[in-house]
Amino acid sequence: MRGSIGSMLLDRLQQLGISRIYGVPGDYNLEFLELIERTPGIAFIGTCNELNAAYAADGDARMTGIGAVLVTYGVGDLSALSAVAGACAEGVPVVVISGMPPMHAIGSRALVHHTLADGDYDNVMACYRQFTVASTRLQPATAVAETDRVLHAVQALKRPVYIQFPSDICYVGIDVPPPPSAIVVSDPDLLAQAAGWVVQRIAQARQPVVLVDAMVRQYGLHDLVLRLCTQYGIPYAALSSARTLLPETGALWLGPYGGQASAPGVADYVKNADCVIGLGVRFVDSTSGYFSQELQPGALIDVQPFSLTCDGKNMQGITAADLLGAVGRNISGKQPARPALPVSPDHAVLASSGAQPWGQAVFWQQVEAFLRPGDIVGADNGSSMVAMLHARLPAGCSLLVQPVWAAIGYSLPASLGACLAQPDRRHVLFIGDGSFQMTAQELSTLLRHRCNITIFLINNGGYTIERMILGPQAAYNDIANWNYAALPAAMGGDAAAILSLKAENQAELDTALAQVAQHEGLAFIEVGFIPMDAPAGLDVMGRAVRRYDYGIETPESF
Template sequence: MTTRKSVGTYLLERLMKLGVRRIYGVPGDYNLEFLELIERTEGIAFIGNCNELNAAYAADGDARLSGISAVLTTYGVGDLSALSAVAGSYAEGVAVIMISGVPPQHAITQRALLHHTLADGNYENIMACYAQFTVAQARLLPQDAAGEIDRVLGAAWREKRPVYLQLPSDTCCVSVQVPVEQDVPAPCGSDPIQLQAAVANIMERLAKATQPVFLLDALVRRFDLRERVGELSRLLDIPFATLATGKGALCETSPNYLGIYGGKASAPELYERVRTADCIIGLGVRFVDATSGYFSYAFDPDAFINIQAFDTRCGMDTFLGVVVADLLDAIIATIKDRRDVHPSSVADAASGQVPVPAPLPVGQDVTPWGQPAFWARIQAFLRQGDVVLADNGTSLVALTHMRLPAECHFISQPVWAAIGYTLPALLGSLNASPDRRHLLFIGDGSFQMTAQELSSVLRAGHKPVIFLLNNRGYTIERMILGETAAYNDIANWDYAGLPGVMAQQDAALCLRVNSMPELEDALKQAQDPQRLVFIELGFGPMDGPVGISNFGGAVRHYDYGAFDGG
């Protein structure tokens, strides 16, 4: 059964069916008619941003909590402004629908020389750019718009990665035949023979294992696998560690939580626990440089069960067409049915748990001011259910190894590692989950990249707590090279004064902290924020969390070899 609807209407309905409730972006002359349609449509809202890069970051932050989000730009100039953020969503596995209002189809057909293009008649170059950083793309034309919308959105839904749609300005309101029934795209099922073989292989390995361990990555959260993995860990009493990219994948207050695994950058006990494991069950594991101790991980490859979204590898055996959710469900069912694999067979698996270091003392009279003391105090400030955002730099280094309370959600970008990502992402996470407390930790260099979006957070009336770490420059880079070099310096803004410029003076509580007593007072005022709380923290240029100098040295050695900066 079919009916007729405009291309724009069908696109909005399909977006809402997937759970999209907000479209971030910037108006432009080629997307205005679609914006008019959004204004008239209940159940979905347009969130205006200061620029397209920030809009795509905000959509990314939204999707990490809501599961999927969307961005709207105008052709060419808007597309390329957002491209870096969309590439980050691809690298990090986030489902973002990128929609571009493009010139009218008659202009594209005639190769007209229009603004926002290279004035050479080429209308395929932007599509070619996005083809490198999205899993599906289409230009929506009346003859196949409905099918292409379903194909492209279905790819984002299944693969949890960005897609790209071009909507010609003269196509938005053209009516086309569309299906009457609009279901959520069906997940691709597993090959039953491959699935059965994978389960049998894994069960055989588990039956023989005496020192198994889970290694968890971002896949667990992106594909909503937390309950399944948590149940499997409990059934078998198998401890788990996460990569930095998967931080918060399972509850870090669990007695089975071992900590963050990053090769030789891990706690020594955890490094040895993984190195000597006789069965390692990896969920979506990717060993990238900064999250693997620069590829210093070590374990028996034959003991590694590498479970990815749509295939599984057990040692040298590969099982294609096996969907991760199906695999976990089948393993759990098998464990419950079979009594030959009993929790007692791996009961001592958790005996090698890595203790979490106790927080540093926070006594105001004995603790010197600096980042080690600050981060120790923040450990106690975190509470159950917080949304914690850590920008790349000293904030991410510190928070990665901090134990989160139950039900916290951790947002960072360790793979793409774009500084400034988290401030716009904060807008998205606040929109997706406005009833939770949101804490943003961001350095001054990162903040200057996307500072405009603070105005959008204020405009929306959100009440996050923002910790601005002012080191007067790029501390991470100073740790690598150029400790006193001018290229690592930035302008020293009056950061705590910015909220008063961007909104009414009473819209935010702005505080400056340069000592432990001042920090204690600020945290008391930020405990239950009634308005946005902006805390500027003054630190020295080389003041960082514990371990930051070792991190800088590892990066320097990997990037430059024996180069000593001379």
């Protein structure tokens, strides 16, 4: 079949399930944008900058399985790069397309704008190679093969890829064959041997447990993991990078796991387990209570996307999906008795709105009651994420957080992508004032697309998480105090359709929550607290970071 390079690329993206491309127009990608406008089934979502576009693509990908972002060369590439690195760290498949100068400019090493004016057209590619699993510069002779190679990598490895698209080849005609299969198949003999190892370990285990990490989201393993746990009565716990991927209720839900930062009893249960089935587990500082995880020697069965390590033996050439399926098919017999799971104490319930003094302890209790089953809950790095990682979320909720890359400001544009990916669900975002100021422009895009989202702006007058680490009174942790509640109207929102409120005490919060419950569309609630007021757990986190980063117990040690 004949087609153009541009139409081939769009067809391949749609075949992957991409229906939205986030980005910013620039003079090297305009012709491709013209083609997008004329192509049914795929839409361009303009954002306020490329960093936010890549964050939005990340949020979309977490809901749908893959995202895409379009930038212009140089300035756009490097603006987006931090978000692309975050997607790489967190295992989020995002296709980055960069409209770059024309082939004749590249070939002649022309000194054009958006470059360093030194004739070097390889420096940006060198940057992206550090944070992507495949990259290419399209040329007419190899455009199809290179596109398929890169898109195979994003499907198989579930991390970002990068495509440079010279501006003058969009409509070059080429032969376009059908796309190749992207299915990765396990070696059947190795798979049978690996499954046998795992089945034997489970059968011998007195106290097994499954630890869930982001791999379950990346490869859609939810049903396979639940079937395995249910068939053999194995409890499961989730690292912070995997919260809400599996049901957080029921007899097998152990609780969130983060080393000694875990819920009561969870750390001890995992420590005493003689069979720990780790699903893509990476013990990062922020997901392990600063490396406080404790496992029995030899207890870990390390299941990675394409390998298994068990009892000191490593097996390549198998996929996690095939392995979990094979283990589930091979387990048989009566379930043995297991140790009782730890029971977490119920959260305290406010007797009345005046039962406790105003502060974040009260606020987060109210928030748990406000959330509904099926909500998509975003929480930015800092106070909001710590609170949500300790919260009990209703059934069917999805938690949108970035604990590994941990960039403040991530959650607002990521929530834009999540809103557009799943518009029929209610979206709720918790973001601090410092985080909000990083990416606040995308509030205007949420308004433009009439997203159904409630945003709680936590105003502590600065960087509370940093104050908890060092400098509780330091000026470097202060920020300008915006009139946050006035921003939705200032950013072009329809005043009649926006609910924008402030809450600085319990009565005002009660009133705000009652109004939000009846509102459809964007609601923005600025919630005010004193600077060092923080959710439970943030002070403990601050001390752990302080000890690890600086080797001191308290700021006064200076």
